[in-house]
Amino acid sequence: MYSGVTAMKKKSLAVVIVSNGPGELTTWVRPVVEELGKINKSLCDNDKLDFILRLILVPCPNATGKEYTVANSWNKFDLITKSNCFWKLLINPFSFAHWPKKGIVIFLGGDQFWSILLAKRLGYINITYAEWISRWPKWTNEIAAMNVKVKELIPKRYKHKCEVIGDLMADIKLNNEITFRNKEKHYIALLPGSKKAKLSVGIPFFLEVADQIAEKNQNINFIIPIAPTTNKSEYLFFQSNKNPIAKYYKSKIKTIKNFKDTYFDYVIETSKNTKIYLIKKHPCYEILKECDLAITTVGANTAELAAITLPMLVVLPTQHLNIMNAWDGIFGVIGKISFINRCLTFIIKNFYFKKKKFFSWPNIKAKRMIVPEMIGNITPRKIAREVLFLIKNRDHLKSIRDNLQKERGGKGAAKKLTSIIVNSIKKL
Numbered sequence: 001m002y003s004g005v006t007a008m009k010k011k012s013l014a015v016v017i018v019s020n021g022p023g024e025l026t027t028w029v030r031p032v033v034e035e036l037g038k039i040n041k042s043l044c045d046n047d048k049l050d051f052i053l054r055l056i057l058v059p060c061p062n063a064t065g066k067e068y069t070v071a072n073s074w075n076k077f078d079l080i081t082k083s084n085c086f087w088k089l090l091i092n093p094f095s096f097a098h099w100p101k102k103g104i105v106i107f108l109g110g111d112q113f114w115s116i117l118l119a120k121r122l123g124y125i126n127i128t129y130a131e132w133i134s135r136w137p138k139w140t141n142e143i144a145a146m147n148v149k150v151k152e153l154i155p156k157r158y159k160h161k162c163e164v165i166g167d168l169m170a171d172i173k174l175n176n177e178i179t180f181r182n183k184e185k186h187y188i189a190l191l192p193g194s195k196k197a198k199l200s201v202g203i204p205f206f207l208e209v210a211d212q213i214a215e216k217n218q219n220i221n222f223i224i225p226i227a228p229t230t231n232k233s234e235y236l237f238f239q240s241n242k243n244p245i246a247k248y249y250k251s252k253i254k255t256i257k258n259f260k261d262t263y264f265d266y267v268i269e270t271s272k273n274t275k276i277y278l279i280k281k282h283p284c285y286e287i288l289k290e291c292d293l294a295i296t297t298v299g300a301n302t303a304e305l306a307a308i309t310l311p312m313l314v315v316l317p318t319q320h321l322n323i324m325n326a327w328d329g330i331f332g333v334i335g336k337i338s339f340i341n342r343c344l345t346f347i348i349k350n351f352y353f354k355k356k357k358f359f360s361w362p363n364i365k366a367k368r369m370i371v372p373e374m375i376g377n378i379t380p381r382k383i384a385r386e387v388l389f390l391i392k393n394r395d396h397l398k399s400i401r402d403n404l405q406k407e408r409g410g411k412g413a414a415k416k417l418t419s420i421i422v423n424s425i426k427k428l
Contacts, residue, residue: 012050012051012100012102013049013050013051013052013100013102013103013104013425013428014051014052014054014099014100014102014103014104014122014124015036015051015052015053015054015103015104015106015421015425016054016055016056016103016104016105016106016118016122016124017029017032017033017053017054017055017056017105017106017108018056018058018105018106018107018108018109018110018114018115018118019055019056019057019058019067019108019109019110020057020058020059020060020067020083020109020110021060021067021109021110021300022066022067022070022228022282023283023300023301023303023304024108024109024110025067025070025071025109026070026283027168027169027172027283027304027307028108028109028129028168028169029055029071029108029109030074031168031171031172031414032106032108032168032414032417032418032421033053033074033076034414035414035415035417035418036053036418036421036422037076039418039422049422049425049426051425052078052079052100053076053077053078054077054078054079054080054081054097055071055077055079055080055081056080056081056086056089056118057071057080057081057082057083057086058083058086058109058110058111058114059083059084059086059110059114060083060109060110065229066228066229067082067083068080068082070228078097079096079097081096086114089118090117090118090121093121093122099122101123102124102428103122103123103124103125103428104124104125104126104127104421104424104425104428105118105119105122105124105125105126105127106126106127106128106129106421107126107127107128107129107140108129108168112128112130112134112135112136112140113135113136115128116128116136116139116140120139125141125142125424125428126139126140126141126142127140127141127142127143127144127417127420127421127424128140128142128143128144129144129146129165129168129417130143130144130145130146130150130162131146131150131167131168132146132150132365133150133153134150134153134154134158134162137154137155137158137161137162138158140161141161141424142161142163142420142424143158143161143162143163144162144163144165144413144416144417144420145162145163145164145165145409146164146165146166146167146168146408146409146413147164147166147167147408147409147410148164150162150164151164163416163420164409165409165412165413165416165417165420166409166410166411166412166413166416167307167408167409167410167411167413168413168414168417169304169307169308169408170307170408170409170410170411170413171411171412171413171414172283172285172307172308184219185219185220185221186217186219186220186221186292186293186391187220187221187222187223187290187291187292188213188220188221188222188223188291188292188293188294188295188387188391189222189223189224189225189288189291189293189294189295189296189310190206190209190210190222190223190224190276190294190295190296191224191225191294191295191296191297191301191305192205192206192224192297193227193297193299194227194228194229194230194301195229196234198297198299199230199234199238200238200243200245200320201245201317201320202238202297203234203235203238203239203243203246204238204239204243204245204246204248204249204251205249205315205317205380206224206295206380207239207249207251207252207253207270207276208249208250208251208380209295209380209383209384209387210222210251210270210274210276211250211251211270211271211272211274211380212380212381212383212384213384213387213388214272214274215272215384216384216388217388217391220391221275221277222274222275222276222277223264223276223277223278223279223287223288223291224268224276224277224278224279225278225279225281225282225283225284225287225288226265226278226279226280226282227282228282232256232266232278235253235256235268235278236253236256239251239252239253240252245320249380250271251270251271251272251274251380252270252271253268253269253270253271254269254270254271254273255268255269256268256269256278257269259277259278261277263279263281263287264277264278264279265278265279265280265281266278266280283304285304285308288305288308288310289308289310291310292311292391292397293310293311293312293313293387293390293391293397294310294311294312294313295312295313295315295383295387296312296313296314296315297314297315297316298314298316298359298360300361302314302360302361302362302371303361303362306361306362306371306404306407306408307408309401309404309405309408310401310404311371311390311397311400311401311404312360312371312400313371313372313373313374313383313386313387313390314359314360314371314372314373314374314375315373315374315375315378315383316359316373316374316375316376317376317377317378318375318376318377318378319377319378358373359373359375360373362404362407365407366403366407370400370403370404370407371400371404372386372390374386
């Protein structure tokens with residue numbers, strides 16, 4: 001049988017969740033799945049919903065490759081298919097499993113079109129959770145919107161399909177008893193990336209940023225949440241001479257040791273004696289929430305930081321664009337050819353970056369500058385100066401937090417979305 005398939009039972013109806021990356025699985029899929037289980041468990045035996053629960057992972061450039069393993073560990077699904085099986089599933093879904101005649105496909109991550117396509121292929125109804133925009137309102141049966149702005153963007157003739165339910169990410173459960181903070185210290189989270197292409201730049205660059213900051217302010221602690229796809233050995237590799245980009249930066253790792261602490265797993269000490277604490281727990285929102293600021297690369301992580309209203313400085317040092325042959329998607333394919341790589345680098349630097357207004361998710365979605373971005377031929381020293389300015393200006397950080405909160409939706413979205421799902425099941 002195909003990889004990514006678990007044991008299945010024949011039932012009268014299927015609830016199929018479409019998702020993609022680790023952030024969506026943790027902050028969207030899991031809360032909804034757990035809420036659906038709670039509701040069904042609370043019903044009397046005669047009223048219990050008779051359905052199978054399935055997860056379809058779809059192609060995504062931000063995926064880590066470990067989504068199947070993570071979801072499978074929950075023991076919630078009768079069937080999980082990996083993203084590389086998606087097209088096979090569309091062509092011949094019955095080669096994977098028996099599919100009941102009735103069902104619901106729920107979009108909780110990826111491209112909304114994939115869930116529409118799958119629903120049509122299976123003959124099921126479709127429910128779309130729209131965080132920022134509902135792209136295919138004509139073809140979806142129900143739209144669960146994050147906020148009123150999303151509903152306002154839907155054409156008038158389809159507005160009746162939409163219900164504003166709030167922000168699934170606002171339902172992230174945080175441990176309010178976290179007390180690792182030293183009131184005399186500031187805490188800065190460093191997010192250098194999760195994939196090798198980003199880490200090759202991010203690790204040497206961010207190490208030097210930390211050293212530059214620590215040189216000016218000793219009352220700052222640095223934290224790095226280790227992505228599920230990385231480990232401490234990669235941090236050692238990418239700061240070494242084996243990484244060509246490391247030669248542009250002076251900061252190195254002197255030691256990286258296990259750290260016996262309730263919250264942190266390792267501690268890095270740089271060649272300039274700066275300490276950086278590493279966390280393996282993923283996600284670690286309750287710890288990130290305690291930070292004053294995050295310094296992060298561009299990517300989906302900016303959306304997750306926005307969800308917990310953590311002020312961030314988004315950095316993209318464009319002087320290293322020539323490593324794009326390790327990027328995802330079409331750039332990664334054609335960028336492996338050196339001549340094309342040089343052409344693309346020139347085009348991106350001289351046209352794309354000049355034309356594109358914003359690079360972080362909060363700014364892109366709000367269509368205004370909510371969080372500061374530093375894009376271009378930037379140095380760690382320049383980033384350090386900006387960070388020190390932000391840390392000193394508490395009112396400015398508070399303003400960023402408030403603006404991030406305004407762009408999100410309210411709490412209770414998981415319960416409301418589950419209610420829509422349950423009502424849909426009862427109608428089938």
